[in-house]
Amino acid sequence: MELEATRLGKGDAVSNISALMERNKAFASTGAWRNTPRLPFLPFKGLYIITCVDPRTDPADFLGLEFGDAIVARTLGGRVIDAVIRDLSYIGYLVETKAPEGPYFEAAVIHHTDCGSRLLEDPELRHGFAQRTGYDEQQLAALPATVPAETVRTDVAKILNSPQVSTRTTVSGHVYDTATGLLETVAEPARINS
Numbered sequence: 001m002e003l004e005a006t007r008l009g010k011g012d013a014v015s016n017i018s019a020l021m022e023r024n025k026a027f028a029s030t031g032a033w034r035n036t037p038r039l040p041f042l043p044f045k046g047l048y049i050i051t052c053v054d055p056r057t058d059p060a061d062f063l064g065l066e067f068g069d070a071i072v073a074r075t076l077g078g079r080v081i082d083a084v085i086r087d088l089s090y091i092g093y094l095v096e097t098k099a100p101e102g103p104y105f106e107a108a109v110i111h112h113t114d115c116g117s118r119l120l121e122d123p124e125l126r127h128g129f130a131q132r133t134g135y136d137e138q139q140l141a142a143l144p145a146t147v148p149a150e151t152v153r154t155d156v157a158k159i160l161n162s163p164q165v166s167t168r169t170t171v172s173g174h175v176y177d178t179a180t181g182l183l184e185t186v187a188e189p190a191r192i193n194s
C-alpha cells in the first residue's frame with residue numbers, strides 16, 4: 001500500500017533518540033558487540049522471549065539479559081499474534097537448515113500483571129479504537145491479558161499447536177508481577193510434538 005504524501009514525515013519533528021546517541025557511542029567503545037553469537041540467530045542463552053511492549057517489562061531488566069543472550073519479540077500484552085508465529089517459525093527453520101547440529105532453543109512467553117492491554121476491556125475505548133483504525137472489534141476483545149496466567153497458557157498452546165514452528169522448539173509460559181519484580185513459571189517447558 002502506498003503511503004499518501006500527506007502522511008510522509010516532514011523531518012521537522014523533535015527527536016527523542018538524539019539524546020541517546022552518546023550512549024550509543026559509549027556502547028560502541030566497549031567492544032561488547034564483538035562477542036557475536038554463532039550465526040546471528042543462536043542466542044547465547046538459547047532463548048526466544050515474547051513479552052509485552054510495556055517499558056516496565058523489558059527482559060533485559062528483569063532477567064538480566066546481556067548482549068546476544070536472547071531473541072526478544074515484544075507485542076501488546078506479549079500476545080502471540082500471527083506475526084510472532086511467523087518469526088519464530090523462520091528462526092526455527094534457519095536453525096534446522098543452517099545449523100542442524102545447533103542447540104534447541106526455548107520460546108518463553110511472558111505476560112504480566114497490570115497490563116495496559118486490559119484497557120481494551122472497556123467497550124467504549126475498544127469501540128473507539130476499532131472505529132479509528134478499522135481493526136476487528138471481536139479480535140480486539142480477545143486481546144487483553146485479563147488473567148495473565150490464563151492468557152499465557154493460551155499462547156503457549158498456540159505455539160505448540162502451530163505446525164509452522166520447528167519441532168526443535170521448546171515452549172514455556174510465565175507471568176511477571178509488576179508489583180514485586182518477580183517472574184513465575186505457569187507452563188513448564190514442553191516440546192512441540194513432531
Ligand SMILES: [Zn+2]
Nearest residue numbers: 052054115116
Ligand atoms: Zn502489558
